[in-house]
Amino acid sequence: GNSVTQMEGPVTLSEEAFLTINCTYTATGYPSLFWYVQYPGEGLQLLLKATKADDKGSNKGFEATYRKETTSFHLEKGSVQVSDSAVYFCALRTDNAGNMLTFGGGTRLMVKP
Amino acid sequence: GAGVSQSPRYKVAKRGQDVALRCDPISGHVSLFWYQQALGQGPEFLTYFQNEAQLDKSGLPSDRFFAERPEGSVSTLKIQRTQQEDSAVYLCASSLTGRRYEQYFGPGTRLTVT
Numbered sequence: 001g002n003s004v005t006q007m008e009g010p011v012t013l014s015e016e017a018f019l020t021i022n023c024t025y026t027a028t029g030y031p032s033l034f035w036y037v038q039y040p041g042e043g044l045q046l047l048l049k050a051t052k053a054d055d056k057g058s059n060k061g062f063e064a065t066y067r068k069e070t071t072s073f074h075l076e077k078g079s080v081q082v083s084d085s086a087v088y089f090c091a092l093r094t095d096n097a098g099n100m101l102t103f104g105g106g107t108r109l110m111v112k113p
Numbered sequence: 114g115a116g117v118s119q120s121p122r123y124k125v126a127k128r129g130q131d132v133a134l135r136c137d138p139i140s141g142h143v144s145l146f147w148y149q150q151a152l153g154q155g156p157e158f159l160t161y162f163q164n165e166a167q168l169d170k171s172g173l174p175s176d177r178f179f180a181e182r183p184e185g186s187v188s189t190l191k192i193q194r195t196q197q198e199d200s201a202v203y204l205c206a207s208s209l210t211g212r213r214y215e216q217y218f219g220p221g222t223r224l225t226v227t
């Protein structure tokens with residue numbers, strides 16, 4: 001079946017630090033990959049996505065590259081801000097599993113001024 | 114425009130009670146999903162509708178869980194004889210039909226079974 005593993009948090013960084021949140025996956029079939037973000041008190045929002053190998057998704061300064069050879073989709077940002085404090089979820093979807101998303105366990109990011 | 118709305122936002126139920134959770138999807142969205150998110154974990158798929166048809170209910174954890182979408186718009190997730198392990202946030206998402214379309218999530222209903 002499909003599964004997503006992401007690094008456990010919390011991740012605590014100072015403002016302007018570099019961020020990496022690791023995500024690896026197992027999939028039966030060719031997956032599309034996603035990062036969702038959940039800000040405090042809000043619902044899940046799509047942050048970025050990539051649908052084929054070597055694609056790079058990007059949004060709001062965040063990036064992630066679809067690496068088929070290492071089955072990874074690590075999230076990066078060059079300079080985090082306090083407003084980036086949230087929980088980040090890596091997810092995938094495969095054609096042979098309908099339209100459902102399979103999520104990782106989430107990584108809480110705390111950015112201190 | 115309006116996003117996905119869910120009600121109630123919080124629900125406390127005594128063990129053994131039945132509960133009904135409502136989801137109002139974005140207007141025009143054909144696909145509707147329910148997910149369960151336990152504390153500190155990622156969401157897990159429960160069930161999927163396309164219009165009024167329930168195409169996948171493989172994630173429903175037991176026959177106490179039942180979902181419907183009778184007119185292809187609003188959906189209700191019903192849990193009968195609630196148990197403590199049912200305590201979680203229940204998320205609803207909707208999308209246009211087709212895998213290339215983004216799923217938009219509601220704020221969730223936090224269910225606490227005492």
